[in-house]
Amino acid sequence: MRLIMMGPPGAGKGTQAKFVAEHFGIPAISTGDIFRANVSEGTPLGVEAKRYMDAGQLVPDEVTINMVSDRLSEGDSADGFLLDGFPRTVPQAEWLGGVLHEKNHDLDAVLLLEAPDEVLMERMLARGRADDTTEAISRRLALYHSETTPLLEHYANVLVAINGVGPVEEVQQRALAALNSKLGSSDTSEGDPEQSASA
Ligand code: ADP
Numbered sequence: 001m002r003l004i005m006m007g008p009p010g011a012g013k014g015t016q017a018k019f020v021a022e023h024f025g026i027p028a029i030s031t032g033d034i035f036r037a038n039v040s041e042g043t044p045l046g047v048e049a050k051r052y053m054d055a056g057q058l059v060p061d062e063v064t065i066n067m068v069s070d071r072l073s074e075g076d077s078a079d080g081f082l083l084d085g086f087p088r089t090v091p092q093a094e095w096l097g098g099v100l101h102e103k104n105h106d107l108d109a110v111l112l113l114e115a116p117d118e119v120l121m122e123r124m125l126a127r128g129r130a131d132d133t134t135e136a137i138s139r140r141l142a143l144y145h146s147e148t149t150p151l152l153e154h155y156a157n158v159l160v161a162i163n164g165v166g167p168v169e170e171v172q173q174r175a176l177a178a179l180n181s182k183l184g185s186s187d188t189s190e191g192d193p194e195q196s197a198s199a
Helices: 013-024 031-041 044-054 061-072 090-102 117-127 134-148 150-154 168-185
Strands: 002-006 028-030 081-084 109-114 159-163
Touching: 002 013, 013 028, 013 081, 013 109, 013 168, 028 031, 028 061, 031 044, 031 061, 031 081, 044 061, 061 090, 090 150, 109 168, 117 134, 134 150, 159 168
Parallel strands: 002 081, 002 109, 028 081, 109 159
Antiparallel strands: none
């Protein structure tokens, strides 16, 4: 099972990613968490990433991709994974597509967690993480809309969207229901050229 969790900052990706990954018995790989761990350990990667994170900017693709590449080479993700917060840009998605293609692997689903900007802003200000200043949040939201939403089209055939507003347990149930129906409905036979939209 190979899944991607997408959604704007503050949508609750981390919470839902952990739940969904546990449910399917796959590792949840969160680029934000890995960056934060590096920041708190003061590694060279953490020192570099912090500058961008504090400013609400994306860490450069090359740095992020190298980190994810290292993480995916650990054995635990050989049979499946849930990526949380990656890919976030077209070059990151292209890189991931190449890696999957090389291994003859397919993505099973991309789960999109949606919430309006006002709700996202309110939630992030309430949690008060180091990069949750009003200015950094605004920049992250703007970057999400400009850099990340183009990926939704890229993943259109595996995409399933749910409403991220509501109690955590309710969103969890929505996530499972949406994924199960997507996984059940999608034709996973590989490379079938017969699948086409009706005229
Ligand atoms: P949020 O979704 O609330 O923005 P994350 O924990 O996913 O939080 O990410 C925190 C920060 O880490 C981002 O603002 C960005 O600076 C950096 N980051 C995380 N994932 C990526 C990525 N795929 N590409 C570039 N930067 C990233």
